[in-house]
Structure formats: C-alpha cells, structure tokens
Amino acid sequence: MSEHADVTAVVPCFxxxxxxxxxxxxxxxxxxxxxxxxxxxxxxxDVDTLRALERLSVPVVRQANAGLSAARNAGYASTDTPLVIALDADDRLPPGALRALKAPLAADPAVGFSYGITRFFGDWHGDMGFPGLDVYRMLYRHVVGPVGLTRRALWEDVGGYDPAFRTGYEDWDFWLGALERGWRGAKVDEVTFLYRRHGESMVFGARRQYRRLYGMLRSKHAALYARRAELARASEAGFAERQIYRYFWGPRPVPAWMEQAAYRLFFRR
Known part of the structure; x- marks a missing residue:
C-alpha cells in the first residue's frame, strides 16, 4: 500500500x-x-485535450467551465482523504515532494499546510525560495506559492477556493483565509514544486491585474489588514523589508524591475 494513500492530488485541467x-x-x-x-x-x-483525458488511468471529474478555484473545489469534494494537494495540469511534482511536505504536518497537528521551493522549467529556469512564513509578509507578498499540501479540515474551514478570484491570486486568498483562522504553515527547504513557465501563464497574466486583484484581497481580508501594525511587530521581516512591503508592494502595482530586485534581495534564488 502506498504511504501516500492518505493524500489526494487534485489536477485541474482546461x-x-x-x-x-x-x-x-x-x-x-x-x-x-x-x-x-x-x-x-x-x-x-480542445479535441486533443479530451482525447488525452480519455487515455488517463486515473479518475476524471467533468464540469462546465467554471475556473480554477471551482475546479479545485470539485476535486477536493470528490474524495475524502485527510490531506490534499492541488497541482495544475501544466506543472509537475519532483519525486520526493510528498514525503517532504508531509513531514511537518505529521510532526505538528497545528500545522495546516506545508510548502517548499519552486523550481521553474520550460521557457525560464531557476529556483524561487521564499522567506519564513509570517502573517505580516503574507499581507503584501504571496510568499507561499501556488502549491502546498493542505489538511482537508483547513479547506473546509476556509470554505474552499473563492471562485471570485477567477483570473489569479486564488491561492494567495486561500492561504490568507487559513492564516486568518489561526492555521499555521510550514516551509520545507527542498524543491517541492516544478512550475512550467510558458507563454501567458495565469500567474504572470495576473500581474497586469495587480491593482484590481490585490484590492479584492484587501477588501475580503480587511480585518486582517487592519492588524498590520500589530503583525509587523511580530514579524521576522527586517526594517528594510518592511519598508519595501509598505511603500512598494502595497495597493500600487509594482514595476517588474523593482519586483525582480526585491526577489534577489529577500528570496533565495
């Protein structure tokens, strides 16, 4: 029996x-x-996609097009394992990802989700690490990434992925909802996600809608953002990092060169 029989991997595909x-x-x-x-x-x-889905040796849940959030929720709802990971159809997991991601959840029942280092492949190559997780950082930057192993109880507590975030930041919203409800996350220092960089992928397309999508986040989680001074005092972020978050990564869109420079300064590449 697989040691990962307690995990469901949900793969949305459009x-x-x-x-x-x-x-x-x-x-x-x-x-x-x-x-x-x-x-x-x-x-x-797409006819080729429909044929590819027919050839798969795993169950396929079909629904009318409703967006990534709704597709993930449908996958969660179709099974009952205590742990779930969502992996988009154009990405991959490296071989040791599930073992690495399960370790912090097995060690501490208060940890609701885990994540690791993202490795890009395809049109662009490189590793994207993130600083330590704390709530203050998450107010300004999505420092978890799109893929993490979650407890089903967390998904139920948050109410699933919000279909209102159809064009991006649905994962950032999801993690904020978890932190808002007192769940903790854990970072592992291993590559646990392989992100295919190609053309106009969703996460890069969302950058052009930064003002609108980030405004939606701040409005939905207004109570959490209202605590930002308190959360800043408890944050591991240093003074310079806090100033960048406050002045450059607030409600205004960020120039690409500035974001890249900040990534090099604060995130392990």
Whole structure:
C-alpha cells in the first residue's frame, strides 16, 4: 500500500492535454508510492485535450467551465482523504515532494499546510525560495506559492477556493483565509514544486491585474489588514523589508524591475 494513500492530488485541467499526462506521471512516480489522483476537466474544448483525458488511468471529474478555484473545489469534494494537494495540469511534482511536505504536518497537528521551493522549467529556469512564513509578509507578498499540501479540515474551514478570484491570486486568498483562522504553515527547504513557465501563464497574466486583484484581497481580508501594525511587530521581516512591503508592494502595482530586485534581495534564488 502506498504511504501516500492518505493524500489526494487534485489536477485541474482546461485545454492542457499536451501536458496533463506529465503532471499525472509525476504524481505516480512519487517516492513511497502514488497518492490518490483525480483530474478535474474544467470544460475543456480542445479535441486533443479530451482525447488525452480519455487515455488517463486515473479518475476524471467533468464540469462546465467554471475556473480554477471551482475546479479545485470539485476535486477536493470528490474524495475524502485527510490531506490534499492541488497541482495544475501544466506543472509537475519532483519525486520526493510528498514525503517532504508531509513531514511537518505529521510532526505538528497545528500545522495546516506545508510548502517548499519552486523550481521553474520550460521557457525560464531557476529556483524561487521564499522567506519564513509570517502573517505580516503574507499581507503584501504571496510568499507561499501556488502549491502546498493542505489538511482537508483547513479547506473546509476556509470554505474552499473563492471562485471570485477567477483570473489569479486564488491561492494567495486561500492561504490568507487559513492564516486568518489561526492555521499555521510550514516551509520545507527542498524543491517541492516544478512550475512550467510558458507563454501567458495565469500567474504572470495576473500581474497586469495587480491593482484590481490585490484590492479584492484587501477588501475580503480587511480585518486582517487592519492588524498590520500589530503583525509587523511580530514579524521576522527586517526594517528594510518592511519598508519595501509598505511603500512598494502595497495597493500600487509594482514595476517588474523593482519586483525582480526585491526577489534577489529577500528570496533565495
């Protein structure tokens, strides 16, 4: 029996037939055995994608196109394992990812989610690490990343992914909701996510909508943002980092050169 039988991997797919097989294969190749896997077809219209989904050896849940948040929620709802990880159909997990991500959750029941280092492949290569997680940092920057292993109880407590964030930041909103409710996250110092950089992927497209999407975050989590002075005092972020968050990564959009410089300064590359 797989040591990851208590994990479901949810793979949302919309017209990504050319890559969904690679995503599923990366889950089947996990050290210690494969997790349960469910692919959610979010109303794909591409014939090649529909054929690719038919060839998969794992369950496929089909729904009318409703966006990434709704697809992830459908995947969560279709199974009952205590742990869940969402992996988009164009990405992969490295072989040891689930073992690494499960360790902090097994060690501490108060930890609701875990995440690690992101490694880019495809049109761009490099590693993206993040500083230590604290609530203050999360008010200004998404320092967790899009993929983490979560407890099902956390997903239920948060109310799932919010379909209102259809064009981006649905994961940032989800993690903020978890922190708002007192859940803790843990970072592991291993590469646990392989992010395919290609064309106009969702996360990079969301940068052009930064003002609107970030405004939605601040409005939805207004009570948490109102505590930013208190949270800053408890934060591990140093003075210079706090000033960058406050003045450059607040409600205003950030020039790309400034964001890249700040990443080099504060995030391990």
């Amino acid at each position: 017209n990504y037939g050319r890559w969904v097989g690679e995503a599923v294969d990366s889950l089947l190749a996990q050290e210690g055995g494969a997790p349960q896997i469910v692919v959610v077809d979010d109303g794909s219209t």
